Structure formats: C-alpha cells, structure tokens
Amino acid sequence: GDSVTQMEGPVTLSEEAFLTINCTYTATGYPSLFWYVQYPGEGLQLLLKATKADDKGSNKGFEATYRKETTSFHLEKGSVQVSDSAVYFCALSDRYGNNRLAFGKGNQVVVIP
C-alpha cells in the first residue's frame, strides 16, 4: 500500500542552522503530500501541503516541494529557532485508494541555542 519513509533518528542542530528532513513516498496514484508538526504536549498541526507535482508548500519559513520524479517531499528551513524544536511528520493522502492519510514515523528536531 501507499507509504511514507522519513529519515531515521532525531535531528539536533544549532540555532540559525539550515534544517532538512527527508521524506520519500510510495504511491500508485497521485497523492497529496503533507508535513505536520507536533510541539511538546500538543496534537499534530498541519504545517504545509502540496497537492500536485512541482507544487511548493510553505509556512512559517518552512518549505517543501513535491518532486514526482524522485518521489520526495523534503522539508527545509533556512534558519531554525529554538521554538522550532518539535516532532515533524510527513504524510500522504491517496485520494483514489482508501482516501486516508498515511504518516511517516516522525523526526524529533532539537534546536540548541
């Protein structure tokens, strides 16, 4: 079935560093792609989305581009802040299949002052 793979392990970086979290997907159709963020003690919040190939989603300085040729949707931010410390989940929606979101395992991001 459709699935999402995120890079293994937590990410620790210094304030103002560049952040990249890799996400690749497997899908038979043309999914929509999402990044969710979970701050400590809270539920998941939609960070950004892209619904078709070459779309770029952006929000709060984060960006991700839907790359059909490499089946990827990597999350990037040019200069992270301590407040960006959270868990980030990549997800896809197969609108022609079970019409449900499939989530990756998530990446813990820790930003050190």
Add this chain to the structure above:
Amino acid sequence: DSGVTQTPKHLITATGQRVTLRCSPRSGDLSVYWYQQSLDQGLQFLIQYYNGEERAKGNILERFSAQQFPDLHSELNLSSLELGDSALYFCASSRDGGANYGYTFGSGTRLTVV
C-alpha cells in the same frame, strides 16, 4: 483551538479497567479518525468512521472499540486495560478524507494505566 475537542485531557486508571475517550470533530467534518501514539510505536492508526459508519480499521486491538454517533461525535472504548495501553490517544477529523486539506487533530487524551 483546532476545532477538534477531546475529553478528558488526562486519565489515570488501573489495569483491568475500562475507559471511554470522547471526540467532537470540527464543524462540518464527517470523518473521524483515532490514533494511538506511544514512544516505541510512533503514531498508529486505529480506526476511521465516516458519517456514523465504520470505514477502515488499522491496528486496533479487540479490547478496543469505537463508534460515531448521529451528531458525529465519536467515542473510543478501551477495556481490560494493560500497562502497555498507556499512550496518547488522538482524534482527527476531515471533510474530504484528507485528500486536499489533510486532517485536523485534537490535543489528545493522555492515558496512564497503573
């Protein structure tokens, strides 16, 4: 406030007991999804309801059950609780299966089984 309301926020109960978690979806959303989040298993999909009917099942134990009522709120029932059931339980809702707008999540219920 995401618009998805979950109660209670925290629940502490003993092994062998039964609890009910409640979720009110965002206004206009017909689909409700339940997820379990634990440190070792990550985010696990449990079950989905659409307009009162069960639509999909994930890794839901037989000791767990759910339903969605005519007013679209949903309840997740957990019985014969074990220590390993301690986790965060999230409810999410959507109006289009998530295809265009994704899901809206509640803030979760933290269940501790002692």
